Amino acid sequence: YLIMRSGPKESREQKKKFRWFYLPGAFTVCILFGQLGAYAGNLLSQLLQDTLNIPISDPLQTQVTGSGLWANFILLALAAPILEEIVFRKLILGHLTAYGTGIAIFCSAFIFALIHCNLYQFFYAFFIGLVLGAVYCRTGRVIYTILLHALFNLYSGVLPAYLGTGIEKFDPALVFVNAWQAAYLVYMLSFILLAAAGLVTLIFYINKQKSALAEAFANFGHHFAPACCNAGMMILFILCLFINLCNIFLMI
Numbered sequence: 001y002l003i004m005r006s007g008p009k010e011s012r013e014q015k016k017k018f019r020w021f022y023l024p025g026a027f028t029v030c031i032l033f034g035q036l037g038a039y040a041g042n043l044l045s046q047l048l049q050d051t052l053n054i055p056i057s058d059p060l061q062t063q064v065t066g067s068g069l070w071a072n073f074i075l076l077a078l079a080a081p082i083l084e085e086i087v088f089r090k091l092i093l094g095h096l097t098a099y100g101t102g103i104a105i106f107c108s109a110f111i112f113a114l115i116h117c118n119l120y121q122f123f124y125a126f127f128i129g130l131v132l133g134a135v136y137c138r139t140g141r142v143i144y145t146i147l148l149h150a151l152f153n154l155y156s157g158v159l160p161a162y163l164g165t166g167i168e169k170f171d172p173a174l175v176f177v178n179a180w181q182a183a184y185l186v187y188m189l190s191f192i193l194l195a196a197a198g199l200v201t202l203i204f205y206i207n208k209q210k211s212a213l214a215e216a217f218a219n220f221g222h223h224f225a226p227a228c229c230n231a232g233m234m235i236l237f238i239l240c241l242f243i244n245l246c247n248i249f250l251m252i
Contacts, residue, residue: 023135023148025201030131030152031191032198037124045119058120064161072158081149088112088129089136089145097137099223102216105133107227114240128152163187 045058064072093108109129113122132145166180170188174181206213227233 023144025197025205026131026135026148027151028194028198029202029205030128030148030198031156031194032202033127033131034124034152034156035191035195037122037127038120040123041120044123048119059118060116060121060157064157065164067161069158069162069165072161073154076153076157077150081146081153084112085132085136085142085146085149088115089132090142093133093136096227099227100216100219101137102220103223103227105130105137106220107233108133110228111233111236114236117240117243119244160184160187 048054064076067075088108088111092111093104096104096107098104099107109126109132112129113126116122116125128149132149135148136142136145163180163184167178167184170184171181172185175185176182
C-alpha cells in the first residue's frame with residue numbers, strides 16, 4: 001500500500017501484440033538469467049561464509065529436497081506462480097507503469113527479489129523478475145507470466161529434485177548402465193542448450209528493441225527516486241534486510 005499509494009495514476013498505454021509462440025524465447029532467457037543469478041547468489045553466499053565464518057543455507061533447496069514430488073509441484077508450479085504473479089506483476093508492476101516501463105520492471109523485479117529474503121535466491125529472482133515484467137508490460141495479461149513462471153519453476157526446481165531422488169551423485173561412468181544417471185545427463189545437456197538459446201534470444205531482442213530500451217533508460221533516472229525511495233520501499237528494504245540478518249545469525 002505504501003509503495004503504491006503516492007504514485008501517479010496508472011498508464012493506459014496500448015499494449016503491443018504478443019503471440020503465444022514468443023513464450024519459448026522468454027523461457028530460454030529465464031533459464032539463462034536463472035543460471036547466472038544462481039551463480040552470483042552462490043558466489044556471494046560463499047564469500048560471506050568464508051569471511052564471517054558462519055554457515056548460510058539455501059532455504060529453497062532445503063524445502064525442495066525435503067519435500068515429495070507432488071508437494072513441490074503444488075507449491076512451486078501452481079501456488080507460487082499464481083500468487084506471486086498476481087501480486088508482483090499485476091498489482092505492483094501494473095501500478096508502477098505510470099512511472100514508465102523501465103522503472104516499473106526494475107522496481108517490481110527488485111521487490112520480487114527482496115521478498116524472497118535470502119541471498120541464494122536474490123539475484124536469479126531479480127533477473128527472472130525482469131523477464132516476467134517485460135512480458136507483462138508487453139501483453140498486459142498476467143496469464144502469460146503465470147505460465148512462464150510455472151514452467152520455469154517446474155523445469156529448474158521440481159524436475160531436478162525429482163531426478164535427484166534416483167541418484168545420490170551424478171557419475172558419468174554410470175550413464176549407460178543407470179537410467180536415472182542417463183536422465184540426469186539429458187537434463188543437464190538440455191539446460192545448457194536452453195541457456196545458449198536464451199543468450200541468442202536476448203541478443204536478438206536487444207538489437208530489435210534498441211530504441212525502446214534507450215527510451216526506457218533515459219526515463220529511468222527521472223522516476224527512480226519517487227518509485228524506489230518512497231516510504232513503502234524503505235520499510236520493505238529494512239524489513240527484508242532484518243529477516244536476512246536474522247536468518248544468518250540464527251545459524252551461528
